[in-house]
Amino acid sequence: MHEPAGARAPSDLDDLVGADLTARVTVDEHGTVTGWNAGAERLLGHPAGEIVGRPAAGLLAEPPRGRDLPPFPRLRRWHGTVALRHRDGRTLTAKVLAHHRTRENGRREWFCVSAPPDRPSPPERHDDPxxxxxxxxxxxxxxxxxxxxxxxxxxxxxxxxxxxxxxxxxxxxxxxxxxxxxxxxxxxxxxxxxxxxxxxxxxxxxxxxxxxxxxxxxxxxxxxxxxxxxxxxxxxxxxxxMTEQHWARRRLQLIAEAGRRIGTTLDVMRTAQELADVVVPELADFASVDLLTAVDDPPDTSRRGGPPPGPLELLRAAHQSVTPGVPEAVTALGSLERFSEGSAPVETLRSGHATAYEMTHPAITALVAHDPVRAARVREFGIHSVMTVPLTARGTTLGVAVLARHRHPEIFQQDDVVLAEELAARAAVCMDNARRYTHERDRSVTLQRSLLPQRLPEQAAVEVATRYLPAGAHTGVGGDWFDVIPLSGARVALVVGDVVGHGIHASATMGRLRTAVRTLADIDLAPDELLTHLDDLVSRLSTERDGGRTRERHPECEGEVGATCLYAVYDPISRRCSLARAGHPPPVVVAPGGAAERVDLPPGPPLGVGGLPFEAAEIDLPEGSLLALYTDGLITPGGRSRAGDGDGEADVSRLSGLLTGPEPTLDALCDRILTDLLPPRPPDDVALLVARTRALDASQVATWQVPSTPSAVAQARKDALARLDAWGLEDAAFVTELVVSELVTNAIRHARPPVQLRLIHLTHEDSLICEVSDGDSTAPHLRRARTFDEGGRGLLLVAQLTRRWGTRQSSHGKTIWAEQPLDV
Missing domain, CATH: 3.30.450.20 (PAS domain)
Incomplete structure (x- = not known):
C-alpha cells in the first residue's frame, strides 16, 4: 500500500522499535554468515568482523547430526530452539525464527531472528476469564x-x-x-x-x-x-x-475483461490469440490454442463424444507467455502438430470438459513421452501444472486450449478450471461466429462475383477496366456492381450500382437489378427512362419483401430494398455521352490533356423512393477522354478515407489527381486508385469502372437523306453498294442490298419523313450496321406472313440474314437497325 503523508522514515521506525534489540543474522545457501547486527553481537558476544564470512555451524554448541537436520533447501521457513555457544564459551539456548528468502539479485539466503533475551513474558491472566x-x-x-x-x-x-x-x-x-x-x-x-x-x-x-x-x-x-x-x-x-473474496473479484474482473477483449474481430485466428492474451498472466504462465484442422467444417459433437478416435492433428492458432518470445512453445504459429491417443489435449476433446493435471498424470506423461523437445521445455521452465480446456460452441468442437504454470507457485485448482471453461466458452462462441460469418461471406462473395460480368464484351466505343473489392470482415459483402452493355449503332452503356445492405440477399438483389438493366438497355431506353423503369422494379421488390409470407419464410429479408445507380450511354460517332443517376455519386471525367472534374448531373432520388423524376444530361467527350464511374465505398469508405479524415470531397480530389497521373494501362490505373484511396480491408464494397473513349473515323460512317418517294429506294441501294465497294466489302453486297431495300421501303411506305440511311463499318468488330431512321414513333413487329400474303416477309428475312436487329426510339422518331457479321 502507499505510505500516506506524515509517515515515519525508516530510520525513525528503527529507532522506535529498537531494531538492534532483535538478534538478526543472514546465512547464505552454503552456510556462510553474510549478515550480523548489534543484537546478535549482544546475544553471543561476537562482533560482526569476527563472524561474517565464517561458517554458521561454528556458532552451534555442538555439531548437529545429519539425520536430525530438516530438509532446509525445500523449506520456506523454520523455527525452533537452538543451543548456541557464547564467545566466552558458555552455552545459550535461544528461540530462532528463520525465513528462506530470495534476494533481488536472485540469490537465496536464510534470514534468522531471535527475540531479545529480556523479551516480555506472557502477561498474567488476571482479567475476566x-x-x-x-x-x-x-x-x-x-x-x-x-x-x-x-x-x-x-x-x-x-x-x-x-x-x-x-x-x-x-x-x-x-x-x-x-x-x-x-x-x-x-x-x-x-x-x-x-x-x-x-x-x-x-x-x-x-x-x-x-x-x-x-x-x-x-x-x-x-x-x-x-x-x-x-x-x-x-x-x-x-x-x-479476504482471499476468497479477492479472488472472486479477480475472476469476475477477468471475465468482464474477456468480454471486452475477446471477439473484437470476425477472425478465428485473431480470436484465438485474444483468448491466449487474456489468460496470460492472470490465470496461466503459458497458454496455447490449437484448432482442429477441419475448423472450417468441424465435427458436430452434440450427439456423440467428440472427434473420431485415433491421433489428432491440430493447428497452432495462438500462444502467449509471461516470458518474452514464448520460449515454452514447441510448435510454431500456423504449424500442425500430431497428438497421440491418450494425451491430455485428445482426452479433453473426447470428454468435452476442462481438466487440470499435475505433471505425473498419465495424460501428461503421454504428451511428453515421445517428444524430447517438449520434455526438455518442461524441465527447463519447471512447469508443474497443466490444464486443457475444450473450445466448444453450439455443439461444435473447434479445438483445445492448453494452459501451464511455472511461475505461479500453486497448481491449478477447481476454481481455475471453472474460470477457464467460462473464458474458453466465450472465445469458442466468438470463433464459431467468425467461422459462420466466414462461410456466409465466402458464399456471398462467390454469388456476387458470379453475378458480375465474367468478361467484358467486345465493343468499339470504349476501352474499359473494372474492379470489384468486397468489404472487410465486419461489414460483409454488399450489392455493388458494374456492367458494360453494347448497344445498337456502335454505342455502349456503362453502368455502376449499389444495393443497400450486405450479405447474400444484397448480392441476389444486385443480380436481379443487373438483369433488369440489361433487359431495359436492350430496348434502347434513354438513361432517364431506364432509371424510371428500374425505380418501379425496386419499389415492387420492396413490396414483395414487406409481404407477410416473405417475412415469415425469410425473416432475414425484412426491410426495404434500396439501391443507387448511374447509367451512361456513349456514342463513338457523335462523341456524346448521355448520363443519368439515381442517388449515386457523379462520375469524374478527364479530357485529353485536361484536368479532372466531376460531371454536373442532376442528383435524382435513390431507386425505390418512387414518384420523383430522373433527369439526364449530355456531355461531349473527345476521343481519349477518361470516364470514371464508382460506388460511394471508394470515396467515403465507412465514413473514413485511407487518410483518416472521413472527407468524401478530399477523396474525390485524390481520385481526380490519380486519374490525371501517368499510368501505362487502365488496369494499372485501377490498381493504383484502390491502393491509394482504400485501407487494406475496406468497410464497404467498392465497384470501379474506368473507360477511355474511342471515336469512329468519318470514313467508317456513311449517311444519306432519303426522299419519301418509292423511287428513292433504288438510289439508296446504289449508294449503299457504292460505299461497300469503297470499303472493300463486296462480299456483303447481297445481304446489304436486301436489308437497305427492305428497311428504306418500310420507312417510306409506313412512316413519316424525314428518312435517313446510315451505314457503319465497325472494323474493330468486323461487322456492318445498317440503320434507317424516320419521323414516326411506331415500331415494326416481326410476324410470319400467311401463304397467300403479298407482303410481311421483309423483316423476317432481315432477321434471318443478320446477326441481330432492333429498333430504338428518339425524340424525333425511331431508328430500325440491323447488324451483319463480315467474317463469314
Missing part, C-alpha cells in the same frame, strides 16, 4: 497486541493459525520479523503512525501465508490501546482473511 476466552478463541479474525516498541505481547489462536507460529514463538518480535515480506514492513509503518497520532489505520495488503502457495488478501485494522488516562500504551492489529 470471559474476556480472555473471547480474545484467544475468537474465530472471526486474527488479533495481536503490540507494545510501544511494536513488539508482540499477545496473539490469539486465529493469529497463530494465520502465521503458523505459537504466541510463545512470536513474543518480543516485530511484525516484519514474524512475516518476512514487504507487507510486514508496511504494516509496521502504519502501526507507528497509530502510536504517534492515536488514530485508527485501515489497510489492505497481500502476502503468502505460511503453508499456502497462493497470495492471500488481508484487510488490516490497527487501533491504539489506551490506559485509563487515555495514554496510548500499544497497538491492536486485527487481520481479516
Amino acid at each position: 470471559f474476556v480472555s476466552w473471547s480474545f484467544t478463541q475468537s474465530p472471526c479474525c486474527a488479533t495481536a497486541l503490540y507494545d510501544t516498541r511494536l513488539r508482540l505481547r499477545r496473539a490469539n489462536r486465529a493469529m497463530e493459525r494465520a502465521v503458523a507460529l505459537t504466541e510463545d514463538d512470536m513474543l518480543g518480535l516485530r511484525v516484519g520479523e514474524i512475516v518476512d515480506d514487504p507487507a510486514g514492513r508496511r504494516a509496521e509503518e502504519s502501526m507507528a503512525r497509530v502510536l504517534r497520532t492515536g488514530e485508527v489505520e485501515v489497510d489492505e495488503d497481500f502476502l503468502t501465508a505460511a503453508g499456502e502457495t497462493r497470495v492471500g488478501a488481508w484487510s488490516l485494522l490497527m487501533s491504539p490501546l489506551r490506559d485509563a488516562g487515555g495514554v496510548v500504551r500499544g497497538v491492536c492489529l486485527t487481520a481479516h482473511d
Whole structure:
C-alpha cells in the first residue's frame, strides 16, 4: 500500500522499535554468515568482523547430526530452539525464527531472528476469564497486541493459525520479523503512525501465508490501546482473511475483461490469440490454442463424444507467455502438430470438459513421452501444472486450449478450471461466429462475383477496366456492381450500382437489378427512362419483401430494398455521352490533356423512393477522354478515407489527381486508385469502372437523306453498294442490298419523313450496321406472313440474314437497325 503523508522514515521506525534489540543474522545457501547486527553481537558476544564470512555451524554448541537436520533447501521457513555457544564459551539456548528468502539479485539466503533475551513474558491472566476466552478463541479474525516498541505481547489462536507460529514463538518480535515480506514492513509503518497520532489505520495488503502457495488478501485494522488516562500504551492489529473474496473479484474482473477483449474481430485466428492474451498472466504462465484442422467444417459433437478416435492433428492458432518470445512453445504459429491417443489435449476433446493435471498424470506423461523437445521445455521452465480446456460452441468442437504454470507457485485448482471453461466458452462462441460469418461471406462473395460480368464484351466505343473489392470482415459483402452493355449503332452503356445492405440477399438483389438493366438497355431506353423503369422494379421488390409470407419464410429479408445507380450511354460517332443517376455519386471525367472534374448531373432520388423524376444530361467527350464511374465505398469508405479524415470531397480530389497521373494501362490505373484511396480491408464494397473513349473515323460512317418517294429506294441501294465497294466489302453486297431495300421501303411506305440511311463499318468488330431512321414513333413487329400474303416477309428475312436487329426510339422518331457479321 502507499505510505500516506506524515509517515515515519525508516530510520525513525528503527529507532522506535529498537531494531538492534532483535538478534538478526543472514546465512547464505552454503552456510556462510553474510549478515550480523548489534543484537546478535549482544546475544553471543561476537562482533560482526569476527563472524561474517565464517561458517554458521561454528556458532552451534555442538555439531548437529545429519539425520536430525530438516530438509532446509525445500523449506520456506523454520523455527525452533537452538543451543548456541557464547564467545566466552558458555552455552545459550535461544528461540530462532528463520525465513528462506530470495534476494533481488536472485540469490537465496536464510534470514534468522531471535527475540531479545529480556523479551516480555506472557502477561498474567488476571482479567475476566470471559474476556480472555473471547480474545484467544475468537474465530472471526486474527488479533495481536503490540507494545510501544511494536513488539508482540499477545496473539490469539486465529493469529497463530494465520502465521503458523505459537504466541510463545512470536513474543518480543516485530511484525516484519514474524512475516518476512514487504507487507510486514508496511504494516509496521502504519502501526507507528497509530502510536504517534492515536488514530485508527485501515489497510489492505497481500502476502503468502505460511503453508499456502497462493497470495492471500488481508484487510488490516490497527487501533491504539489506551490506559485509563487515555495514554496510548500499544497497538491492536486485527487481520481479516479476504482471499476468497479477492479472488472472486479477480475472476469476475477477468471475465468482464474477456468480454471486452475477446471477439473484437470476425477472425478465428485473431480470436484465438485474444483468448491466449487474456489468460496470460492472470490465470496461466503459458497458454496455447490449437484448432482442429477441419475448423472450417468441424465435427458436430452434440450427439456423440467428440472427434473420431485415433491421433489428432491440430493447428497452432495462438500462444502467449509471461516470458518474452514464448520460449515454452514447441510448435510454431500456423504449424500442425500430431497428438497421440491418450494425451491430455485428445482426452479433453473426447470428454468435452476442462481438466487440470499435475505433471505425473498419465495424460501428461503421454504428451511428453515421445517428444524430447517438449520434455526438455518442461524441465527447463519447471512447469508443474497443466490444464486443457475444450473450445466448444453450439455443439461444435473447434479445438483445445492448453494452459501451464511455472511461475505461479500453486497448481491449478477447481476454481481455475471453472474460470477457464467460462473464458474458453466465450472465445469458442466468438470463433464459431467468425467461422459462420466466414462461410456466409465466402458464399456471398462467390454469388456476387458470379453475378458480375465474367468478361467484358467486345465493343468499339470504349476501352474499359473494372474492379470489384468486397468489404472487410465486419461489414460483409454488399450489392455493388458494374456492367458494360453494347448497344445498337456502335454505342455502349456503362453502368455502376449499389444495393443497400450486405450479405447474400444484397448480392441476389444486385443480380436481379443487373438483369433488369440489361433487359431495359436492350430496348434502347434513354438513361432517364431506364432509371424510371428500374425505380418501379425496386419499389415492387420492396413490396414483395414487406409481404407477410416473405417475412415469415425469410425473416432475414425484412426491410426495404434500396439501391443507387448511374447509367451512361456513349456514342463513338457523335462523341456524346448521355448520363443519368439515381442517388449515386457523379462520375469524374478527364479530357485529353485536361484536368479532372466531376460531371454536373442532376442528383435524382435513390431507386425505390418512387414518384420523383430522373433527369439526364449530355456531355461531349473527345476521343481519349477518361470516364470514371464508382460506388460511394471508394470515396467515403465507412465514413473514413485511407487518410483518416472521413472527407468524401478530399477523396474525390485524390481520385481526380490519380486519374490525371501517368499510368501505362487502365488496369494499372485501377490498381493504383484502390491502393491509394482504400485501407487494406475496406468497410464497404467498392465497384470501379474506368473507360477511355474511342471515336469512329468519318470514313467508317456513311449517311444519306432519303426522299419519301418509292423511287428513292433504288438510289439508296446504289449508294449503299457504292460505299461497300469503297470499303472493300463486296462480299456483303447481297445481304446489304436486301436489308437497305427492305428497311428504306418500310420507312417510306409506313412512316413519316424525314428518312435517313446510315451505314457503319465497325472494323474493330468486323461487322456492318445498317440503320434507317424516320419521323414516326411506331415500331415494326416481326410476324410470319400467311401463304397467300403479298407482303410481311421483309423483316423476317432481315432477321434471318443478320446477326441481330432492333429498333430504338428518339425524340424525333425511331431508328430500325440491323447488324451483319463480315467474317463469314
